[in-house]
Amino acid sequence: MTWDWLTARPIAHRGLHDVRAGRVENTLGAARAAIASGFAVECDIQLSSDGEAMVFHDKTLERLLKAEGAVGEWTADALRALAFRDSPEHMLTLGELLALLAGRVPLICEIKSRFDGDMRLAQRAAEVAGGYAGPLALKSFDPDVIAHLREARVERPLGIVAEASYDNVDFNDLSEEQKQTCAAFLHYPRTRPDFLSWSVADLPHPTPALLRALRELPVMVWTVRTLEDKRRAALWADQVVFEGTPD
Numbered sequence: 001m002t003w004d005w006l007t008a009r010p011i012a013h014r015g016l017h018d019v020r021a022g023r024v025e026n027t028l029g030a031a032r033a034a035i036a037s038g039f040a041v042e043c044d045i046q047l048s049s050d051g052e053a054m055v056f057h058d059k060t061l062e063r064l065l066k067a068e069g070a071v072g073e074w075t076a077d078a079l080r081a082l083a084f085r086d087s088p089e090h091m092l093t094l095g096e097l098l099a100l101l102a103g104r105v106p107l108i109c110e111i112k113s114r115f116d117g118d119m120r121l122a123q124r125a126a127e128v129a130g131g132y133a134g135p136l137a138l139k140s141f142d143p144d145v146i147a148h149l150r151e152a153r154v155e156r157p158l159g160i161v162a163e164a165s166y167d168n169v170d171f172n173d174l175s176e177e178q179k180q181t182c183a184a185f186l187h188y189p190r191t192r193p194d195f196l197s198w199s200v201a202d203l204p205h206p207t208p209a210l211l212r213a214l215r216e217l218p219v220m221v222w223t224v225r226t227l228e229d230k231r232r233a234a235l236w237a238d239q240v241v242f243e244g245t246p247d
Contacts, residue, residue: 094109139159
């Protein structure tokens with residue numbers, strides 16, 4: 001099965017956000033701006049304490065909100081009531097974001113994970129996706145999440161987010177075996193991704209090049225911000241996940 005819409009248009013990273021214009025990442029304003037420009041939208045989801053998929057990137061609140069603590073310590077209603085530092089908007093549920101998009105542009109949704117086997121967020125994302133008629137893809141850094149969705153026969157494009165090395169602080173919670181599995185793409189027989197979301201800083205690299213050439217796997221790259229990023233993306237990928245402007 002193919003989903004041509006996956007790479008048909010540039011993808012706005014966390015929406016078309018611009019704090020100077022009052023549009024914070026992963027908010028309705030950022031999504032509306034992407035829709036108005038005809039871009040696809042990329043978002044992130046985290047799990048609330050009561051099992052809701054919340055549109056938010058960080059594990060903790062303090063970078064963007066006037067609050068502190070882990071997202072997972074708060075209920076969905078409590079999270080929605082918190083104030084952003086640079087916007088009058090509130091945090092969204094995945095369902096609320098999909099209601100705004102209403103199929104007008106594709107959504108590429110990253111399921112955040114602690115690589116600990118907890119599939120509640122993946123399951124909730126699948127439930128919300130099941131009631132949506134528009135173009136929606138699900139992706140994750142965690143191969144277990146994608147393998148879980150694959151086994152559950154979720155009828156959406158499923159993608160792996162990946163990079164060349166897993167030795168940075170973002171992956172401190174991973175075991176050495178998990179890091180090796182991700183870096184060498186040893187999970188492929190279990191995940192069988194429909195697309196790859198790869199770090200533009202790691203291009204060129206044999207993993208996306210071979211998957212693109214031999215498996216005809218669509219490759220999108222993140223996060224494209226500079227002219228050099230755009231040059232690399234044009235050579236080695238099918239579409240960009242960008243901030244700023246894609247041209």
